[in-house]
Each structure stands twice: as structure tokens, then as C-alpha cells.
Amino acid sequence: MKDLAFHYSVSDRTIRRDILFLSRYAPICTKTGIDGGAFLMSGYRKEFYLPLSIDEESLLLRLMPTVCANEQHLIATIINKYAIPKQST
Numbered sequence: 001m002k003d004l005a006f007h008y009s010v011s012d013r014t015i016r017r018d019i020l021f022l023s024r025y026a027p028i029c030t031k032t033g034i035d036g037g038a039f040l041m042s043g044y045r046k047e048f049y050l051p052l053s054i055d056e057e058s059l060l061l062r063l064m065p066t067v068c069a070n071e072q073h074l075i076a077t078i079i080n081k082y083a084i085p086k087q088s089t
Contacts, residue, residue: 001015001016001030003036003037004037004038015038019038021085022038024085026040026041026044027040027041027044028040028041029041051082051083051084052078052079052082052083052084054084057079057083057084060075060078060079061079063075064076
């Protein structure tokens, strides 16, 4: 992490936070030493998708109380999978 931080002139914490953020979208692995860095896991292939818009996420949240528990769980899964991640402060 220190080499990446040095290379991009940022802190170790920034690198760790950014890798954590990116791992919400794809499986990330890290390797230390020569040829080290942060990489997508071998064999990973992600289809392109657009995240939910704010209006789409809002609609799903409003619908949740009107459906059964199984469907609420499904809606929550969709939101977790496709909503734009909230940045922690």
C-alpha cells in the first residue's frame, strides 16, 4: 500500500479506502512485493451496468413497506447491489 500511496502522492489511508470502495463493485485482491499492487481477481468478468438513479432507489424504498417480507428482502438486495454507494465521512 505504501508504494501505491507514494506513486499516487496520497496517504496509505486513501489507498485502503479507495480499494474498499472499489471492492463493492468487483472482487479486488492485493499482492505485496515486486509486481505487487491491487488487482481484479483472476477470472473475474463484470457485465456493464448502470447504477440505480436516485429516483429509482427512492421508489424502491417507498415500495418496501407495501410488500411481503420476502419481497422486502429482494428489494433491499437490489438496492444494495445496484444503488450508488454512499460515501462515508
